[in-house]
Amino acid sequence: MKEIVLDTETTGLLVKDGHRIVEIGCIELDNLVPTKNIFHCYLNPERKVSEKAFEVHGYSDEFLSNKKKFSDIADIFLDFIKDKKIVIHNADFDIGHLNNELKLLGRNELKKDNIVDTLEIARNKFPGSGISLDALCKRFRIDNSRREKHTALIDCELLSKVYINLLGQKEPKLNFLDEDEKTKINKDKIKTDYSKKIVTLSSIEIQEHNNFLKKYLKKNNF
Numbered sequence: 404m405k406e407i408v409l410d411t412e413t414t415g416l417l418v419k420d421g422h423r424i425v426e427i428g429c430i431e432l433d434n435l436v437p438t439k440n441i442f443h444c445y446l447n448p449e450r451k452v453s454e455k456a457f458e459v460h461g462y463s464d465e466f467l468s469n470k471k472k473f474s475d476i477a478d479i480f481l482d483f484i485k486d487k488k489i490v491i492h493n494a495d496f497d498i499g500h501l502n503n504e505l506k507l508l509g510r511n512e513l514k515k516d517n518i519v520d521t522l523e524i525a526r527n528k529f530p531g532s533g534i535s536l537d538a539l540c541k542r543f544r545i546d547n548s549r550r551e552k553h554t555a556l557i558d559c560e561l562l563s564k565v566y567i568n569l570l571g572q573k574e575p576k577l578n579f580l581d582e583d584e585k586t587k588i589n590k591d592k593i594k595t596d597y598s599k600k601i602v603t604l605s606s607i608e609i610q611e612h613n614n615f616l617k618k619y620l621k622k623n624n625f
Contacts, residue, residue, distance in 0.1 A: 405488075409489050410555040412553060437598060488517050
């Protein structure tokens with residue numbers, strides 16, 4: 404099953420204050436395994452970045468001024484996420500901003516039916532504990548040292564690992580086994596089968612075994 408881990412950065416918190424998206428990052432998962440298929444872009448928000456948002460992600464007005472607008476990438480983005488489950492941390496924030504961009508273009512909004520909110524999963528799984536992305540990385544011992552600023556792709560990479568741990572999967576489920584794994588399984592099977600096998604000796608075999616022990620013990624003065 405293919406899923407999309409998604410994150411956005413914006414000019415500020417609230418859509419009602421006219422804030423817009425400045426970055427979108429998406430990583431595709433196939434049965435929880437990241438593929439090489441990613442979507443990433445910086446966007447010209449056509450407005451100024453708030454001071455607080457700049458402190459979070461560091462994208463200046465000057466840096467964003469020559470980037471594409473959301474209208475330029477809307478079709479490519481929608482095609483990338485089409486018919487796939489979307490995994491987001493704090494989905495209300497990202498979906499709210501994405502739907503605002505789509506609404507400004509007169510496009511259909513994204514529905515929440517196909518959204519997985521890892522914030523909600525974490526809240527239910529660890530009530531009363533820290534459930535920010537950084538807190539969950541610490542809980543699951545995921546290295547987040549590269550996260551000096553909030554950047555969409557790095558946050559997607561971290562979230563994909565958090566998501567796997569939230570589902571109780573220490574490692575992604577695979578539909579195949581490499582040769583080393585197959586060899587290990589076969590060896591384990593042989594060991595298991597051998598340990599369960601009971602061999603019944605015949606009377607002749609028992610007698611021969613006793614004769615051998617007598618000769619061995621006599622020869623070695625036992």
